[in-house]
Amino acid sequence: MTRTIVESKTKTAIIGFDQPFCVIGERINPTGRKKLAAELELDDFSTVERDALEQVACGATMLDINSGAVFTNKMASDPRYADNNFVEPLLMPELIRRVQALVDVPLCIDSSVPGALEAGLEACEGRPLLNSVTGEEERLELVLPLVKKYNVPVVAISNDDTGISEDPDVRFAVAKKIVERAADFGIPAHDIVVDPLVMPIGAMATAGLQVFSLVRRLRDELGVNTTCGASNVSFGLPNRHGLGAAFLPMAIASGMTSAIMNPVRPQEMEAIRAANFLMNNDPNGAEWIRANKPKLAEGEVEAGARGRRTGGRRRRPA
Template sequence: MTDTMISSATRETVIGFDRPFVMIGERINPTGRKALAEEMKNGDFSRVEADALAQVAAGAPVLDVNAGIPLADEPAILADTIRLVQSLVDVPLSIDSSIVAALQAGLEAYEGKALVNSVTGEDEQMEQVLPLVAKHGAAVVAISNDETGISEDPDVRFAVAQKIVNRAADHGIPASDIVVDPLVMPIGAMATAGQQVFQLVRRLRNELKVNTTCGASNVSFGLPERAGINSAFLAMAIAAGMTSAITNPLEPEIVRAIRAADVLAGHDPDCATWISTYRPVETESRGRRRGGRRRATA
């Protein structure tokens, strides 16, 4: 069975076939968040601090960190953000950028074994990103698209993932350090999007023996009640064998679905996490009412 270990300076998280599903907190990302983008661009990281602390408190064992802000110095901002987040929380981080210089700056600032997000199957990008991953001893998210774009054929996407795994091996990166993203398309635009991902995840697990991840919220883009769709998607993805996802740990419905799926998949021994999280706690006053006596009045 495949385990992918990532770490901060003091804490390890393992993504694996027979382990609890790993939530990668998505909130430190200015994409689509104008206020956060403007703050980060101007050196205000108060919202980043709040999001980092809240996501870890909600149970996220890994945080994704993105600084993709138009017309900003992404490498510098990403490195500063990584240093800040690592000073606040001890969980490992996913360094998220499509800019190689930003990935390099983030890796140089990082303490521990990071998850690099990401590399595609484009030859030029692989030859830039994979040596960087190998140099820093990191793990990497492999996106299953290449120069031809994102194929609607699951077999083509599988072939791209296989290509990345093989090319990574040429750079000394083992399959255990590769987490494949099969690419989740919006279900509102592509009716078979969910089925394609589940089919791909099974093949990636059984044939390539790699761990998997995705941007889970993509599946519900454009639809109402997105948390409901995301929750159902994640539970079904876990049943298919997916081992991690970039998602929002501040959505109780999503977290509950993931924890329930872990129970049903046998990844929560003795239901310990479920019980400790959701068992009702008797209040002190309730205990007093049961055990105490009413004082007599004169």
């Protein structure tokens, strides 16, 4: 069985077909979060720290750390702050240090800037997942040497110099190319986690069927683990969490082994726990039972406490 090993300083997580689904928490990402980007510009990491703790408490196996920000207020005094290639190599290691000080789960270092990826690798304890390489020639030449140098697994996104194809056969071919090029660097297939690119179901009716088929092919023909941006499938639609809760178990049954997603949403997390149980990746249903253990109402808790306080042996009358 293909197993991708990721580690923090004290904890190991395994991505694999015979393992519980790996939930990679997505919330530490200033891209599209103006408030978070503004806080980071002021060296305020309180939201990052809160998001790290909350995601782990809600069941994240790993945390994605994305440094995609530019600092608009600092641009006036230094125009370099308008450039991700300047900002991200400075921001990424600080994000990682802050998160590592609070939680012990493995990390996923996420940036389109190679300098930020390497800065993150230098700061990260353990064996993180690198996010990401694509089939673009320039990207392959920049990222794969880092993967080899630091001996880390990498997310391989199935687009190349021609862009993102709607043809699943083309996306499979790009993934195969990346796996083959990685092998040229001495990087084994078990250290490649392919993102087959989930399309929005609202724009492409076959998007779900495509990704389920692609995941099966990637598992059966290339023997690689897979991941995705889980929320992409529901983009622009109502009740996105309902769609996500249906999509994820179907993807898991097709062979998908991880997803970058929001673990704070209970509907999707419950669906994942159910899928783990049904796929025999939750021994004896222990996690399902733990998560669904009845919670005592406040009055019952107080009554139980009183009972314990008065429940000693009675003294016999003299």
